[in-house]
Amino acid sequence: MDAQPEVDPLVRADLADQQALAAARRGAEEAPALLTAVRDTYRALGRAERAALAELRLASVAAQSGAAPAEIRERLRAAVRAAEGLDAAEPLRARRIALAELSAIRVESYLRSVEAAGSDDHLHDHHDPDQEHGHGELAAELTAFIAAYADTAADLVAEAEEMLGRVALAQGDPERAVPLLAASAERAVSAGRPWQAVDPLVLRAGVLMSLDRLEEAEEAARSGLEHAAELTDAEAQGVVRLTLADILLRRDAAAQTAEHALAGAHWFDQAGLTADGGAQARLLLARAYAQDGRAAEAAEVLQSALPDLLEHGDQQAVFVREFLGDLLRRLNEPGRRRSSTCWRRKRPRAGRTSARTRASLSRPPTPWPTRGSPRRRSPPTSGPWSCVV
Secondary structure, eight states: OOOOOOOOHHHHHHHHHHHHHHHHHHTOTTHHHHHHHHHHHHHHTTOHHHHHHHHHHHHHHHHHTTOOHHHHHHHHHHHHHHHHTSOTTOTTHHHHHHHHHHHHHHHHHHHHHHHHHTSHHHHHOSSOHHHHHHHHHHHHHHHHHHHHHTTTOHHHHHHHHHHHHHHHHHTTOHHHHHHHHHHHHHHHHHTTOGGGGHHHHHHHHHHHHHTTOHHHHHHHHHHHHHHGGGOOOHHHHHHHHHHHHHHHHHTTOHHHHHHHHHHHHHHHHHTTOIIIIIHHHHHHHHHHHHHTTOHHHHHHHHHHHHHHHTTSOHHHHHHHHHHHHHHHHHTTOHHHHHHGGGHHHHSOOOOOOOHHHHHTOOOOOOSSOOTTOOOOOOOOSSSSOOOOO
């Protein structure tokens, strides 16, 4: 019998790397040990650039697992040192350094916010100067990063511009956020990563809508939908359609609203978010039908989503009940209006709401690499995670 060919050590290391990443995505306890072994293997094989990436992933896993801030910061320093220690002739050296620095900026900002939230003084201070200082510090760091890497790491700079736009929103300056988000999307497309442009475009559309600049908002949302063609994440597909449908409804485009709301509901269902984004999409669908004079269809859609919609806060519950009552009055069916109040008791509470869908704006950063792929993931919607590629 012929001997089996020996597996290339680098191929074996890459397979171990993928296994470690899968464990990290699951939040498995063994993830740090697996990543440490991968890092050491790459070092032994002389692949320092891959070892530096593994070092950064170890920092991300530490942050994801809720490790002590001191441990996370030490991991980040180790990741930055590993990137800076690469040979000057290494083609990936500049990118590894940029990635480590951006991750450090993101995680450090997260740690500062966590530490601030842990203070009793901060919990009771609604106008927190320390928080404003933290936003200013983060903005300065991101601005410096953008200036330093604009010509060498366009996709990472696009991510930094999006973050800077979010900081502007947190500071109450939507007008400043709008061009930053536009720049982020344009840079992502120029870098050959159109799928990365979707989140800043959807966020920009939402900001423009809040500023009552509906034509520009629709343009941004449609551009986001166009670039979303390369996404396979069902929730992302749902969010962009939900945003566009909301804008179109405000522009009295009932037929188009219904089209995109129906498609959005489908995608949220595919993502297992029927009670969350799916319910919101169906509410928009019902409103579009009502705007188009199709009261019977609107009432049918609204009643199908009513149990879930009633779990989205008192304000929405009041609106939905009044909306349904108005529809039933149009149909001259007052008896059905009374019966709708019993639905809440007949259905268990909906599942946990997705923060990303709830805002229809959030970008869920992640520490896992795409290796240039447009596939989107669904990791935690808050925290320090950044895209390590």
